[in-house]
Amino acid sequence: MKIDSSAYRGLLWVVWGVVLCLILRLFYLQVIRHDQYAEKSQDQMERLIKIYPNRGNIYDRHMTPLALTQAGYSVYALPDKIENQWVFAKKIAPYLGTTRKDLTRLFNQNKAPFLWLDRYVSPKVKQAIQNEGLEGVGFIGTNQRVYPHQELASHVLGFVGVDNQGLAGLDYGFDQDLKGSPGKIIVEGDPRGYQLVSGQKKLIPADDGVHLVTTLDEFIQYSAQRHLQAGVEAQSAAGGQAIVMSAKTGDILAMVDYPTFNSNDW
Incomplete structure (x- = not known):
């Protein structure tokens, strides 16, 4: 059977056209758009863990502390490294002020490779958890706002939220200065979020917040508060x-x- 040469040449041109298009497409992706896709790939591989800085203290005019930062730890779990989640939850729940049932429900409802268990525990509790020898639990240094005089000047000082962000009073008004700049841990992982054993780990340290000195006098503040309370109660105001x-x-x-309140209760 004789092949039509014109049809053969046409087919050949189509094949060469497809090959040329593929070459141009590869050139476009690997050369022209290389930087963009390389950055996108890196973003997919990187996983960030936020590190919170130490919040600045608040003092009265005599440098008596009115608001302090207390060191502690946030507790997290890596579910894929936990062999028996039921046993894990039973052992760790008493240290976190929760129940085995609630922790088991947390694991069942969240399939993420990283879960927060508690945003703050004391160094003593951290050590007690470590003594249990549990696999799949980790700690990140953090801090908690503490108001040592409880109700003293609470309306002035205000209070902070779970992530130490100012929500009222001086802690809110000077939040940008007091909170500092958070750091982060950058780890390389696969597209599912799991950390690569051979991946690199980069630490960017946090910058602590500045301290705030007020014109308040602790003794005068306490005396004024006590006399005002007595006056209000005497007049049934x-x-x-x-x-x-x-x-x-x-x-x-x-x-x-x-009436006043205890800033530690928020």
């Missing part, structure tokens, strides 16, 4: 406010609001 100011400098020595 709904509440009251008082400010004590230095006549010479204009410094605010006390700022009181009643």
